[in-house]
Amino acid sequence: MEGLKEISGLELWTHTARGRSVAVVAFKPGDLDPAKLAQALYERDRIACAVRAGADRGGLRFSPHIYNSIAEVERTLAALRRYLAAGI
Secondary structure: OHHHHOOOOEEEOOOOOHHHOOOOEEEEEOOOOHHHHHHHHHHHHOOOOEEEOOOOOOEEEEOOOOOOOHHHHHHHHHHHHHHHHHOO
16 A cells, blocks of 8 residues: 555555554556556456446545565555556
């Protein structure tokens, strides 16, 4: 979540306080279409996430687990930075 907070244009939906968040993080990926971004992340980068539909707090949801490595999290953040900067 700390890495997501640093990405310009991204709006976090998950509360950032440790006592009010869980192992799921949801966010709005700037002006990018969440469904298209999720598809690009999976097809091009082999990064899986879920699309949150709806007008209220739509976007993407990631569920990092204990078995996800720091390198995998960093790779995901790099991909998100790249798509937010250059588009899909």
